[in-house]
Amino acid sequence: MERFAEQTVFIRDVETASQLMRRYYCTVKETMRAMAGYLPAMKMWPAKKMLARHIWFDAMHADLLRSRTLDLRYPRVDVDNQSDIYLIRFLRQLPTASSDEQFLVHVYLVIKPMLLVALKEYLAETDPLDDAPSHAYLKRIVTELDEQLQEAGQVIQQIPVDSAAIAKYRQEYEQLIGGCGGVHGPDRDNGFAVPAKRYELPMEGGRDASWEPAVMQVPPRDPQNVLEQRLWIAIDHANEVWASETAAALIWEYEDMPWNLYFNAARWTYDEMRHAMMGEQRLKELGFEMGVDVPMVPDHWRAFRERGVLSLLLLVHGLEQKGPLHKSKLKQELFKVNDITGAQDCDYDWADESNHISFGLAWIKAVVPDWDKERIMEKTQQIVTEWVGWIRHKHASGEHGYEKFMERIEAKTKSYADSEKRIQADPTHLAKQRGL
Ligand SMILES: [Fe+2]
Ligand SMILES: [Fe+2]
Incomplete structure (x- = not known):
């Protein structure tokens, strides 16, 4: 000027x-x-x-x-x-x-x-x-x-x-x-001693200090009534925080990527947090306190973070491939039992998930450009299978840490008379795969 x-x-x-x-x-x-x-x-x-x-x-x-x-x-x-x-x-x-x-x-x-x-x-x-x-x-x-x-x-x-x-x-x-010259510049050195090693993402996502420590989010038994079915869905949704953290981790971890990848991952970060907030809303409506009555836990990161951010990307992409089908079924089921707000959550979630599949694929191709389609499929399925094995092992060994949550859940659902029509769809997209 x-x-x-x-x-x-x-x-x-x-x-x-x-x-x-x-x-x-x-x-x-x-x-x-x-x-x-x-x-x-x-x-x-x-x-x-x-x-x-x-x-x-x-x-x-x-x-x-x-x-x-x-x-x-x-x-x-x-x-x-x-x-x-x-x-x-x-x-x-x-x-x-x-x-x-x-x-x-x-x-x-x-x-x-x-x-x-x-x-x-x-x-x-x-x-x-x-x-x-x-x-x-x-x-x-x-x-x-x-x-x-x-x-x-x-x-x-x-x-x-x-x-x-x-x-x-x-x-x-x-x-x-x-x-550094502030926002307008010109650019200059502020003399700050920049450490040689760049900031490293944490080994697991932080959770609110007011929440109870937890091991895993998937309940150790199937829901026994409609209220529990809805609760299991809400717990699954609320814990999508890990997927938001994974999309955000991509933005940080990989420097100098094409702008469009960052742009889409930013939307992905917010979408997954919205899905978690949908779960938060439903928990509240059902009378359960997030992180206190039900677990809020970064279990996916706990299981795979040490293998690097790529593993988390493969896991989220593998799980998301079943997302649209799962959410579309849930939408219909919730609608049938007159849970209109729950059905609407799933409808919008399903729209988001369809975009995430293409975001995830673009990121995998950018991070490991020499992998062909078959290799990508093989790697994503492999990590989903490992994840299901991780859940099954925690349930079978009793290391699920769910006792205190189950006590609170059962105390709150004790007086519930299960006269409503049951939801036919699985309460989580993993239910069939984990064989429980
Ligand atoms: Fe999601
Ligand atoms: Fe997603």
Whole structure:
């Protein structure tokens, strides 16, 4: 941006606009990737749900910024390179925050507010006719960013941390981001000693501290009445948090992937969290407390994470291949027994699952490009079989840790008179395979 001495207007040429747009894109994309990297570690349930939704929104924002950068004659080959290297390098340290609280402060009290100010400045200074597409995109982003900050403010308010600690986290981080040139740039080294080893995803997903420790989510026996059938479905749904964590893990684990893979994985992250929230809603309606009356547990990660993120990708893809059929059957069954909200959940879930199958396949092809279709099928089926074996072993050996949950479930269902029509479909998509 230059100001000509005799003129009262600002002149911003296309080259400057495209460079700014590229830096906004990098800021949003790398913050989104770091949020995805931290999502599995996040313990606070309200913040975890919020994070998944904002990852998706941020991916949509990054997509708009990326497309506008390319509109502005930016060389296509360069838009995803690391021109803003110091800022990118520093943002990739975001998930190393020492606590959920610190992470939330860095993202929601520093980076996003700085981004909001920068985008508003851009809007105020650019020509609304010449640069109209930027106006349209940035106005949407500003509105949604503002909503994110309001939502995050409410979540952060609930954190029992002293305001002095929050102010300290905030001040230190503002200086560090400012040291990289802030959101507008130019890019520079903030002197932060970046560790040689990059942030590593946790070995299992964090669960809310108020929830009971648990071993596994699949109940050790079949449901005995309609209420239990509905409950088993709700437990299965609520525990889809692991699938959200897996999609988020892909975004973090694999660097420099084609943008479209990240974009779809961001949606996948939020979809799976929505499915978990559908389960949460149903549990509440049925009168059960999530994580207390029923387990909330990262058991898939517990079984396979040590083999790497690819194993989790293969597992989710293997399980999802049966998802649409399972959810379509459940929709019909729930509708037949007049469970309209449950049927609607399954209807939308089924639509999501169909997309996930193509997202999963694209990711597998990108991560292991030399695998052909047969190899992919073989590997995904192999890990699903192992997963079923893991469940069966825990049930048979009595190491399922379900005793306390079963006591609470049975106490709450004791007085239930089972006069309703039973659901014919399996309560979980694994029921037939586990042979229980
Ligand atoms: Fe799902
Ligand atoms: Fe899915």
